[in-house]
Amino acid sequence: MNIVIFLAPFSLGLGLMALAAFWWTLRDGQYEDPAGDAARILVPDPEDRPAA
Template sequence: MSILIFLAPASVFLALIGLAAFWWTFRAGQYDDPMGDASRILIEDPADRPLSD
């Protein structure tokens, strides 16, 4: 039962770290254009192809 004294604050601390990481990515603009990312993967770009021998 005494392990809960350690695990409860540790889990709250880890949750706060995850929330801070999410907030940081949200403020940095990581989620601004999800539809643009989805359509850019379909664009044929010759510079992305491997060189053929």
């Protein structure tokens, strides 16, 4: 049972990391243009991707 003391916080930490990652994607504007991001893979020359 003692292992729970270690495992529970560990799994909570993993969950918090996922939450933080989601928060970052939200801040980063990754949900601003879902249609455009899906279409962008079809645009040639991805290395010239505009920076604006």
